[in-house]
């Protein structure tokens with residue numbers, strides 16, 4: 001078998017089967033199944049409103065669903081968010097959820113709260129500094145959060161999320177609004193996080209970025225899986241092309257979901 005870096009360990013870490021999440025009469029997820037393997041970056045793509053954020057919310061216990069979710073060998077569906085976190089899943093939000101009245105370092109420390117009993121204050125500060133350095137925010141710890149750019153805030157949310165070395169990191173459109181250079185830095189960070197042993201489920205619209213970092217891609221539309229496989233396969237899959245645009249953009253693989261309407 002020809003394995004790419006990052007796909008060396010193909011044990012399913014997260015297994016979701018037949019997941020349905022309904023809001024009133026609307027099925028945001030409709031019998032959706034997918035797995036994320038240990039050691040991989042797995043991208044989840046789909047047009048706006050296809051159910052991607054709802055999927056992260058169901059996995060992290062923020063919305064109720066029917067079906068089966070198994071994480072690291074144990075049932076996960078129905079657990080409250082703090083138990084999902086303790087099981088080894090961390091996440092970011094589509095709109096970063098930071099504490100604006102706290103500094104950059106203090107926000108990072110929140111990701112280390114479960115280690116408070118085992119570490120001294122100095123050790124915790126050093127651990128937070130290490131996470132900031134890792135995410136390109138070295139030396140920014142004392143700043144208030146509102147002094148960071150939008151891209152830096154997303155990196156700070158990732159620093160907080162990975163501080164406790166989760167088994168799985170869920171990222172909801174972390175590259176939204178980033179420049180090409182910021183996206184490249186983010187891609188490098190995601191690869192480094194994967195190499196450190198944290199698998200990543202990445203919601204991302206930019207198929208260039210997906211092709212750049214993802215080992216595997218799952219495409220959603222109207223709450224159902226429409227394609228899955230290697231990035232190039234999925235990007236050219238007829239159902240995916242149709243879901244986004246009805247046709248490919250002339251300039252290559254990038255599909256802008258906002259143009260779908």
Ligand code: ADP
Pocket residue numbers: 023026028046047048049050051052053054055
């Ligand atoms: P995506 O992240 O792919 O853009 P979402 O998961 O946010 O899509 O939304 C999927 C569908 O579910 C949309 O039609 C959205 O309006 C609806 N939806 C999401 N969250 C809620 C909610 N809390 N209450 C009602 N409807 C919701």
Ligand code: MG
Pocket residue numbers: 052053054094172
């Ligand atoms: Mg979303």
